[in-house]
Amino acid sequence: MPASDTPCITYPSLPEAEGQEPLGLLAADPAAVGALRVDTTADDLRPAIRSAFYGGVDQDVADAAIALLGCESPTAMATQPITLTAQRWGSVPRTYVLCTQDNTIPVALQRLFITQADSAFPHNRTHVVTLESAHAPFLSMPDRLADVIAGLV
Numbered sequence: 001m002p003a004s005d006t007p008c009i010t011y012p013s014l015p016e017a018e019g020q021e022p023l024g025l026l027a028a029d030p031a032a033v034g035a036l037r038v039d040t041t042a043d044d045l046r047p048a049i050r051s052a053f054y055g056g057v058d059q060d061v062a063d064a065a066i067a068l069l070g071c072e073s074p075t076a077m078a079t080q081p082i083t084l085t086a087q088r089w090g091s092v093p094r095t096y097v098l099c100t101q102d103n104t105i106p107v108a109l110q111r112l113f114i115t116q117a118d119s120a121f122p123h124n125r126t127h128v129v130t131l132e133s134a135h136a137p138f139l140s141m142p143d144r145l146a147d148v149i150a151g152l153v
Contacts (some may be wrong), residue, residue, distance in 0.1 A: 001094075003113075006116075007079050009075070016111070021103040022053070025048055030078075031075075034075055052104050054066070055135070056140040057140045061139055089114055090120065095115075097145070100134075101134040103134060104134075116134055
């Protein structure tokens with residue numbers, strides 16, 4: 001949930017991102033290769049990938065999820081700023097699922113996202129639901145997440 005005109009790639013350098021694990025998984029400099037590259041097939045990286053993305057998920061489910069990950073994501077998504085407008089994104093009700101055990105997006109960074117969104121669109125404040133989950137509550141607590149989503153409809 002990046003702020004308007006802020007490329008996602010800038011967030012990892014903020015103090016709120018301290019402790020973010022995925023950066024250590026990068027296999028190459030994204031600026032040099034034009035992609036966020038993680039070797040998802042490297043057995044020695046599996047524990048770190050699991051810690052970064054799938055904490056609290058059963059080992060067999062985490063292994064299956066890791067097998068489904070692509071090894072590269074284009075950097076354009078992370079480097080290009082987007083402009084959020086009051087008429088569009090600012091008018092849509094927002095719910096943020098804050099995951100307290102997230103090693104991918106630390107809690108302080110999640111709170112910054114919420115604060116920035118609420119500052120930009122104070123007439124439409126973000127509803128926050130807190131889950132005691134790592135980055136993938138859809139795998140670690142799917143029933144609880146489904147309840148959250150069902151409450152939004």
